[in-house]
Amino acid sequence: MESTNMSYLNPRTVTLIGIPGLEHVQFWIGFPVFGVCLVAFLGNIFLLIIITTERSLHQPMYIFLAVLAATDLGLCAAIAPKMLAIFWFGSCSMAFDACLTQLFFIHALQGVESGILLAMAFDRYVAICDPLRHTSILTPLFLFWVVLIVTIRAMVLVGTLPILLKRLQFFHSVVIVHSYCEHMAVVKLAVEDVHINKSYGLFVAFAILGFDMTFVFISYLLIFHTVFRLPQKEARLKAFNTCSAHIVVFLEFYILAFFSFFSHRFGHVSPYAHILLSTIYLLVPPALNPIVYGVKTRDIRRRVVQIFIQKPDTQQ
Template structure:
């Protein structure tokens, strides 16, 4: 190992992102699905934003939350995938310390924001099904804006300590990170200092935020299911539950990989390249699937999209 990687240093100016250790020879091939996912995420989420902005009939709480989700997905995918692709394609492995800290903050902040928006969408479904006559009076534009602001503040403020804690540590082992982008727990392991506070804080944020959102989403759907089962006919139950299918499908791409990401913290017996591959897939997948899910499952968006293409053809 070179002296530059073993000599004591504090706040190094750059770090080296290895990519996926053990699979360097396959980086070009691995980049193909990631590039495809990024292109779909950009096109799909911009299409959602365009359609909702253009169609005044879609200016309602559900679609406002969907636009927030689309913006969040765009930021998450753009924060991680371009640097990953530059590593895979051009062997551009260096990243400045400031860029590392910025990337780390945006990844954690907007991942939490995505979870909060899905919780807000669950609340929207609860009000629409359990209190349909009061939906427009409960979820006014002002209330939606306040919910959006609360989600942003709840996501942004708790992660502010991360960059400050990370910057003040001495790094005397190496500046090589066995990953494709800046991951807080991977960098924490490089610090030559007592990192227990940061490690415990990170675990607390992960379990409290994701756990709390998951709990309230579960409560919302228990109340929704209770209201659905009280409907008089099977067709009415299926039709009502059909309005929730898109949201249920949107939850899975976020929360299932979130729990799989725990393997990165605790899966010491799992091969490193597998853990990193899972972590790399964790962020691109939800931004890809969300616009597809809502584009296919939501009739209003699907109809507007078809009208857009048929209008262009004529």
């Protein structure tokens, strides 16, 4: 790494400081972070095992849920090891290329998760508003293309972010005020004009999160319109119950996502509050999702009960 007039030319390494202002308690913060990650790993692995081994769960809703669980596992794997290394061992140094790689996987997996949540909303829309055509619309081939398109969209749009960062050469600092490599945190280090980086980052956020949230909202407006027209109260409650888990997951994901996004660009939130919020946004949903779906989804709940309560001599 070369330094020129208090700037860094093509830095090879960067330093992540963790949570600014809370460095003296980061060691202890690492324990709840580890606990949340452990719950996320175990919960999502267990969810994947249940869905893949139980033939009755090989339905569109559960297939999307399995993809969501795999995405959450990848997100935790991209964030937790380095974050815990910073908190517990003071291992703050990171290769610049490794930082860009982490940045890509974090934001790409966020994009995939958002797209899968939209796909799940569409699944609920068809199941409630057009139930007779549900199996003919959501075929295995359709599910495959949805997952493929969602993944390619995230990889292409997010993949441009590290490419734009790589073209920058001069940085006023190599110290990233964050606990992981977040796009705007890296952009703010550059001395050069970063208007393109900021504009494209904003475009990616609205092209993925904004687009998906809009159509999720539209899907649920149509769902609620259909549900309220059902003549029987029991039918309305049943329809709402099939959507309750999805609604909880949608709200936790999109509310935290946009609050974190806008506070980083336009707000006046203290750095430690923003980074804590960003960490919660990335790690808490993966831990909560299997719990929410396990509690709210009857088929998964029944399978869990069978696994843990079933007598050893009982034949399945």
